[in-house]
Amino acid sequence: MTRRSVGIVGRMRSGKDTAAGVLVRHHGYTRLGFADPLKAMAYETSPLVREAERLADVVDRIGWECAKDAYPETRRVLQRLGVSAREALGPDVWVNALTDRARLVHGPVVVPDVRFANEADELRARGFVILRVRRPGLTGADTHVSESESDAIRADVTVTNDDTPDALADRVHQLVKEYVL
Numbered sequence: 023m024t025r026r027s028v029g030i031v032g033r034m035r036s037g038k039d040t041a042a043g044v045l046v047r048h049h050g051y052t053r054l055g056f057a058d059p060l061k062a063m064a065y066e067t068s069p070l071v072r073e074a075e076r077l078a079d080v081v082d083r084i085g086w087e088c089a090k091d092a093y094p095e096t097r098r099v100l101q102r103l104g105v106s107a108r109e110a111l112g113p114d115v116w117v118n119a120l121t122d123r124a125r126l127v128h129g130p131v132v133v134p135d136v137r138f139a140n141e142a143d144e145l146r147a148r149g150f151v152i153l154r155v156r157r158p159g160l161t162g163a164d165t166h167v168s169e170s171e172s173d174a175i176r177a178d179v180t181v182t183n184d185d186t187p188d189a190l191a192d193r194v195h196q197l198v199k200e201y202v203l
Contacts, residue, residue, distance in 0.1 A: 025049065025130040025198070029145040031137070031175045032155035034097075037183035037190050039087065041155050042134035044194040051132040054123055056116040056141060060104050061086060071095040108138075117144045124148075142175045153197070154180040155190075 028045060030038045045051035055061075068078035071093040080089045080096065090097040107115050117140060124131050133150070136142050142152050154177035179197060183190045 025051070027051075027124075027131040027133075027145070027148070027150045029133045029136040029142060029150045029152050030155060031142060031152060031172050031177060033157065033160050033172065036155045036157040036160060037187070038134045038155050040183075040187050040190055041153065041181065041194050042132045044191045045130075045132045045198070048195065049130075049198050051130045052127045054120055054127070054131050054133055055135045056120050056133065056137070057100065057104065057135050058123075059119050060100060060107070060116065064099055064103055069095075069099055071099065113138070113140050114144070117141055121148070136175065137172045139171065139175055146178075151179060152177045155183055156180055157183040159184075 028042075028051070030041055032038045042051075042053055046053050065078050065081060068076040071077045071080055071089070072095065075093070077089070077093075077096060077099065080093055084092065086096075090100070104116065120133065121144065131150075133141075133145060136145065136152065146152055152175065154175070181190070181193045181197065183193075
């Protein structure tokens with residue numbers, strides 16, 4: 023059976039990247055992110071994220087995910103740049119960039135950073151399954167539109183991440199086994 027491509031929605035730190043990693047490492051998916059070109063732009067401009075530290079140096083040293091946690095300005099730069107591009111170039115700027123790249127991929131794709139309804143709608147129109155990763159106990163501390171709008175996105179499937187990363191991986195494997203993905 024042909025695997026369906028997957029878009030993943032959920033709050034930050036819910037386990038979206040962990041779930042995507044399982045699909046990539048064990049099930050032949052290719053990871054593409056809406057934020058990939060955004061991260062490339064932020065990396066190249068390399069703004070200060072702390073007194074004398076540039077974003078590119080921090081990312082080179084500890085990676086994007088750790089940089090977003092250890093240097094909160096990193097997340098703010100990405101959020102501001104992403105929303106500013108949507109406002110200046112249209113709400114589909116990141117959708118168009120991703121779908122152009124997805125056309126070049128042979129096999130299923132996983133997009134772990136679905137944050138806006140238009141992103142989910144476009145992926146669904148292209149045959150993607152929208153998977154929500156829900157982690158109980160996460161507070162809505164980040165009220166940025168890129169976080170809060172994701173709560174309203176309708177998911178086709180929901181997986182609960184209320185245990186260890188290995189338990190989440192087992193749940194994702196089960197979804198694949200059941201041919202939902």
